[in-house]
Amino acid sequence: GIQVEQSPPDLILQEGANSTLRCNFSDSVNNLQWFHQNPWGQLINLFYIPSGTKQNGRLSATTVATERYSLLYISSSQTTDSGVYFCAVGYGGATNKLIFGTGTLLAVQP
Amino acid sequence: EPEVTQTPSHQVTQMGQEVILRCVPISNHLYFYWYRQILGQKVEFLVSFYNNEISEKSEIFDDQFSVERPDGSNFTLKIRSTKLEDSAMYFCASPGLAGVGDTQYFGPGTRLTVL
Numbered sequence: 001g002i003q004v005e006q007s008p009p010d011l012i013l014q015e016g017a018n019s020t021l022r023c024n025f026s027d028s029v030n031n032l033q034w035f036h037q038n039p040w041g042q043l044i045n046l047f048y049i050p051s052g053t054k055q056n057g058r059l060s061a062t063t064v065a066t067e068r069y070s071l072l073y074i075s076s077s078q079t080t081d082s083g084v085y086f087c088a089v090g091y092g093g094a095t096n097k098l099i100f101g102t103g104t105l106l107a108v109q110p
Numbered sequence: 111e112p113e114v115t116q117t118p119s120h121q122v123t124q125m126g127q128e129v130i131l132r133c134v135p136i137s138n139h140l141y142f143y144w145y146r147q148i149l150g151q152k153v154e155f156l157v158s159f160y161n162n163e164i165s166e167k168s169e170i171f172d173d174q175f176s177v178e179r180p181d182g183s184n185f186t187l188k189i190r191s192t193k194l195e196d197s198a199m200y201f202c203a204s205p206g207l208a209g210v211g212d213t214q215y216f217g218p219g220t221r222l223t224v225l
Contacts, residue, residue, distance in 0.1 A: 100152045
């Protein structure tokens with residue numbers, strides 16, 4: 001089956017710093033989403049980005065489907081950005097089930 | 111953002127007991143999914159359900175699991191005889207109005223603890 005790997009696994013930042021999170025996948029996919037899992041365990045949609053670049057405030061994402069990777073950029077990080085970031089790829093033909101990556105645990109320190 | 115709701119938010123049960131987790135997906139949508147996340151691990155696909163039938167299930171979704179649509183808007187995940195390893199967060203998800211290939215929106219989850 002498809003493998004979805006994220007790097008780095010852990011990241012510690014000072015408030016105000018920028019970061020780039022990476023998601024690699026091993027097969028062609030239907031689409032790709034980025035999530036932020038908050039301390040209460042909720043999965044918050046960040047981006048639906050099967051290809052191209054999108055921006056939302058301090059966050060932006062780029063997916064290069066032909067090269068099987070996606071990047072999530074966080075600029076001017078804040079303590080509220082802390083949590084786990086997951087990418088998930090839509091896979092499996094008509095079902096389009098999401099296969100999640102291993103996650104990046106981000107801690108932003110004041 | 112479309113809303114998916116789940117109840118209960120927490121469930122504690124004894125090993126061997128049956129539990130029923132409930133989900134209300136995006137209104138009038140025929141497609142929904144169940145996922146689970148064991149503490150500290152990644153989210154895993156369990157089953158997809160379309161128009162009152164299972165469309166795909168993972169190897170995790172064995173005979174102790176079942177999904178139903180008891181009425182027009184509610185979906186349930188039943189675990190017949192819970193095991194300690196069933197302790198996890200269970201999420202349901204529903205695609206947006208553009209259909210199965212659209213963004214999947216997740217409910218807040220049910221945290222199941224099996225003692």
